[in-house]
Amino acid sequence: MESSDDKHKRLSSRRERAIIALIISIAIIIGFGFFISDPSEGHMRVTFPTGHEISLFNCPFRELTGLPCPICGLTRSTALAVRGYPLRSFRVTPLGIIVVLLSIYGIIRAPFVLFGAEIEPDEKIARRRNRIITTSILVILALSWAITLARHFELIKW
Numbered sequence: 001m002e003s004s005d006d007k008h009k010r011l012s013s014r015r016e017r018a019i020i021a022l023i024i025s026i027a028i029i030i031g032f033g034f035f036i037s038d039p040s041e042g043h044m045r046v047t048f049p050t051g052h053e054i055s056l057f058n059c060p061f062r063e064l065t066g067l068p069c070p071i072c073g074l075t076r077s078t079a080l081a082v083r084g085y086p087l088r089s090f091r092v093t094p095l096g097i098i099v100v101l102l103s104i105y106g107i108i109r110a111p112f113v114l115f116g117a118e119i120e121p122d123e124k125i126a127r128r129r130n131r132i133i134t135t136s137i138l139v140i141l142a143l144s145w146a147i148t149l150a151r152h153f154e155l156i157k158w
Helices: 004-035 060-065 074-082 086-092 095-114 123-152
Strands: 045-047 053-055
Touching: 004 074, 004 095, 074 086, 074 095, 086 095, 095 123
Parallel strands: none
Antiparallel strands: 045 053
């Protein structure tokens, strides 16, 4: 039997994770929507409210290997998705739309966790759910990278 102290610690931990997820989700939406330069301009830049700009660095993986990395184009794709260009975003990489959808989900779900309205699943169900989510993320990442590599080697036209 679980003590009330253990239950309180677990709930507190879930609330802390929900706050972190909420902050990250809002930062992604605001950051990519307002501070990243228009992706159609070519090279990506971060523009601060003060007017200062910095260029985003080149991918170290691509610099070393000459190949696109597993998340190649994610910044550009996410910025396009946040700005309301889902097809252009998908053409860069499907991961950008997924990041935006997960961010929206995080923003919507956080209040339920913070205010205790979320039903806490059985530990066995929670472990299974987490395993499915982790596997799904890895499969999506692998498929996205496979598409990116196929485009790089001109095996498919996108």
